[in-house]
Amino acid sequence: MRLSALFALALLVAMRAHGAASDVDGARIKASASEAANWLTTGRTYFEERFSPLTQVSDKNVGQLGLAWYHDFGSTIGLEATPLVADGVMYTSGVWNILLPPLPPLNPPAQTASKEVIERGAGLYRATCRLCHGLDAVSGGMTPDLRYMSVETHKDFRDTVLYGKRAKEGMAPFADMYTAQDVDAIHAYVIDRTQAAARAGAKQ
Ligand code: HEC
Numbered sequence: 662m663r664l665s666a667l668f669a670l671a672l673l674v675a676m677r678a679h680g681a682a683s684d685v686d687g688a689r690i691k692a693s694a695s696e697a698a699n700w701l702t703t704g705r706t707y708f709e710e711r712f713s714p715l716t717q718v719s720d721k722n723v724g725q726l727g728l729a730w731y732h733d734f735g736s737t738i739g740l741e742a743t744p745l746v747a748d749g750v751m752y753t754s755g756v757w758n759i760l761l762p763p764l765p766p767l768n769p770p771a772q773t774a775s776k777e778v779i780e781r782g783a784g785l786y787r788a789t790c791r792l793c794h795g796l797d798a799v800s801g802g803m804t805p806d807l808r809y810m811s812v813e814t815h816k817d818f819r820d821t822v823l824y825g826k827r828a829k830e831g832m833a834p835f836a837d838m839y840t841a842q843d844v845d846a847i848h849a850y851v852i853d854r855t856q857a858a859a860r861a862g863a864k865q
Pocket residue numbers: 678786789790791792793794804805806807809810811814818821822827830831832833835847
């Protein structure tokens with residue numbers, strides 16, 4: 662698989678939540694050939710083979726890839742670093758070697774709800790979630806921007822919002838206010854906002 666395909670694939674696969682740094686040491690780099698899902702060093706392996714053993718993207722389906730996310734560096738001068746991927750987070754250096762924090766991609770799951778349900782979710786979101794998570798689900802930075810939830814956080818949505826899975830971290834449960842259907846409707850609205858951001862190539 663070519664690097665460009667890998668780059669696109671890496672943007673499509675599940676990425677870990679914002680800011681989670683990985684432990685990558687010399688031993689791991691030497692053994693990097695054994696980590697199919699990662700691209701830990703220039704050329705991927707210690708021998709710089711520049712080949713990914715992943716098979717999800719192939720010469721048969723590469724034409725179906727679309728833009729999932731982008732970041733505008735403001736210039737293309739010296740923009741030639743090989744992006745590295747460690748445990749679901751992509752790292753790269755921008756122009757003039759300016760380093761950026763890990764940029765999470767958008768992971769919108771498929772939308773299964775109707776327009777009416779999304780509308781209802783939007784109303785519920787505005788009534789309660791907006792206070793902390795921002796107008797139109799665009800966070801000001803104090804709390805997570807729900808559009809950038811990881812694949813795992815999408816799966817945990819009910820547990821987090823209804824049953825307090827993240828209560829210790831400051832996300833109080835809403836089981837006394839909302840039903841599972843209400844929370845699913847809010848989730849549908851957040852997915853809708855995420856898909857809109859992905860279409861617009863939302864900036865960080
Ligand atoms: C009083 C403030 C507050 C309100 C209101 C609030 N949240 Fe949160 N929420 C937080 C905080 C703080 C976190 C970060 C918890 C953490 O660090 O894991 C969070 C995290 C989350 C997460 C995990 C996001 C991620 O990417 O890790 C989800 C999902 C979530 N909230 C959904 C909701 C929904 C849906 C509502 C409305 C029903 C809501 N929240 C209302 C404060 C709030």
